[in-house]
Amino acid sequence: MEFFLKYLSDELNNIKEEGLYKSERVISSSQSTTIDVNRSDVLNFCANNYLGLSNNPMLIKAAKEGIDKWGFGLSSVRFICGTQEIHKTLEEKISGFLHQEDTILYTSCFDANGGLFETLLGSNDAIISDALNHASIIDGVRLSKAKRFRYPNSDMNALEQMLKDSQDCRTRLITTDGVFSMDGYVARLDDICNLAEKYNALVHVDDSHATGFFGKSGRGSVEYKNVIDRVHIITSTLGKALGGASGGFTSGKKEIIDMLRQRSRPYLFSNTVAPAIVCASIAAIDLISNSSNLIDKLNENTNYFRNSMKDIGFDIKDGVHPIVPVMIYDAKKAQLIASDMLDEGVYVIGFSFPVVPKGEARIRVQLSALHSKEEIDIALSAFEKAGHKHEVIQY
Numbered sequence: 001m002e003f004f005l006k007y008l009s010d011e012l013n014n015i016k017e018e019g020l021y022k023s024e025r026v027i028s029s030s031q032s033t034t035i036d037v038n039r040s041d042v043l044n045f046c047a048n049n050y051l052g053l054s055n056n057p058m059l060i061k062a063a064k065e066g067i068d069k070w071g072f073g074l075s076s077v078r079f080i081c082g083t084q085e086i087h088k089t090l091e092e093k094i095s096g097f098l099h100q101e102d103t104i105l106y107t108s109c110f111d112a113n114g115g116l117f118e119t120l121l122g123s124n125d126a127i128i129s130d131a132l133n134h135a136s137i138i139d140g141v142r143l144s145k146a147k148r149f150r151y152p153n154s155d156m157n158a159l160e161q162m163l164k165d166s167q168d169c170r171t172r173l174i175t176t177d178g179v180f181s182m183d184g185y186v187a188r189l190d191d192i193c194n195l196a197e198k199y200n201a202l203v204h205v206d207d208s209h210a211t212g213f214f215g216k217s218g219r220g221s222v223e224y225k226n227v228i229d230r231v232h233i234i235t236s237t238l239g240k241a242l243g244g245a246s247g248g249f250t251s252g253k254k255e256i257i258d259m260l261r262q263r264s265r266p267y268l269f270s271n272t273v274a275p276a277i278v279c280a281s282i283a284a285i286d287l288i289s290n291s292s293n294l295i296d297k298l299n300e301n302t303n304y305f306r307n308s309m310k311d312i313g314f315d316i317k318d319g320v321h322p323i324v325p326v327m328i329y330d331a332k333k334a335q336l337i338a339s340d341m342l343d344e345g346v347y348v349i350g351f352s353f354p355v356v357p358k359g360e361a362r363i364r365v366q367l368s369a370l371h372s373k374e375e376i377d378i379a380l381s382a383f384e385k386a387g388h389k390h391e392v393i394q395y
């Protein structure tokens with residue numbers, strides 16, 4: 001025991017020495033565009049709260065009514081005594097929203113991905129995965145016995161070569177994030193679907209950074225790239241735009257979803273999603289389906305911020321997504337800028353190796369529909385001031 005604890009503390013010290021130790025800032029308010037962290041009323045530009053629903057009164061009301069009517073929890077997995085009418089309702093709502101035949105809920109998208117590949121694919125099959133896919137896809141793929149191929153991010157030539165190399169496999173599944181979270185890049189889903197059709201492969205998209213707000217009516221990158229009827233499996237989260245609590249799901253053809261209900265281990269052996277979350281998620285999808293106001297406002301904010309940052313002279317990764325990577329390149333500078341900005345009352349986070357490649361440190365800004373123009377202007381001036389101080393932009 002002594003030996004083992006010594007080993008752990010040495011490892012932890014190494015992590016600290018490499019500057020990779022993550023400490024958690026403690027928030028003493030609810031999640032919103034202004035939060036209390038270190039000081040009160042800090043403007044928050046680093047949550048996945050794309051539509052500002054984390055603290056939305058309609059969702060909170062739905063969650064409270066959900067507790068009153070359906071109780072706090074089910075103390076059961078779905079197939080024993082953990083399925084209520086609301087679980088069925090939410091699954092149907094998600095299927096309708098995403099134009100898919102059926103949907104299965106999980107307690108997280110991490111679990112949805114963890115229980116996907118192993119259940120559907122065996123040693124005669126192949127999984128072809130984008131190198132920048134989320135950790136939960138990587139772990140899910142590891143659990144499966146299928147052959148594994150990995151193509152460099154969005155490299156369609158490499159993907160095509162792998163489709164050729166795997167022709168003898170029974171089923172090939174291409175798996176990709178819909179939006180890559182460190183760059184805000186959208187996957188080339190139209191090209192991927194073309195290749196999948198040419199080589200008779202299936203397509204899985206994890207749309208966690210897109211469901212609810214991206215694409216014309218918020219159906220995600222699959223809508224933005226106009227492939228909603230051409231992909232075969234969509235996984236996503238309830239923990240980002242759709243209220244930000246927790247929970248995830250898999251949508252697709254009914255045979256696929258039915259098989260997941262029979263065999264997917266994180267579904268079979270983990271507790272059902274709590275009623276308050278289910279009821280609030282139903283309200284979230286209704287809200288998005290009934291009005292595009294929040295989506296429009298988010299797009300307006302994203303365009304305004306992206307254009308203004310370019311005008312100020314910052315180097316940002318091109319795109320249209322509310323994830324805006326502000327490229328600083330130098331890891332130390334990125335930390336210093338983030339820290340200076342917090343002193344100015346603007347909360348942003350610097351990302352460096354190993355989360356992003358060496359020499360590509362950045363500050364990742366995330367816009368929300370709830371940010372006002374005045375609040376974005378405050379962030380822009382704080383960026384400008386810190387950018388000059390650390391010589392990232394010139395006068």
Ligand SMILES: *Cc1c(COP(=O)(O)O)cnc(C)c1O
Nearest residue numbers: 108109110134206208237239248
């Ligand atoms: C956030 C995220 C997840 C994890 O979602 P949870 O519901 O929090 O487990 C999975 N995949 C992608 C692409 C994500 O961005």
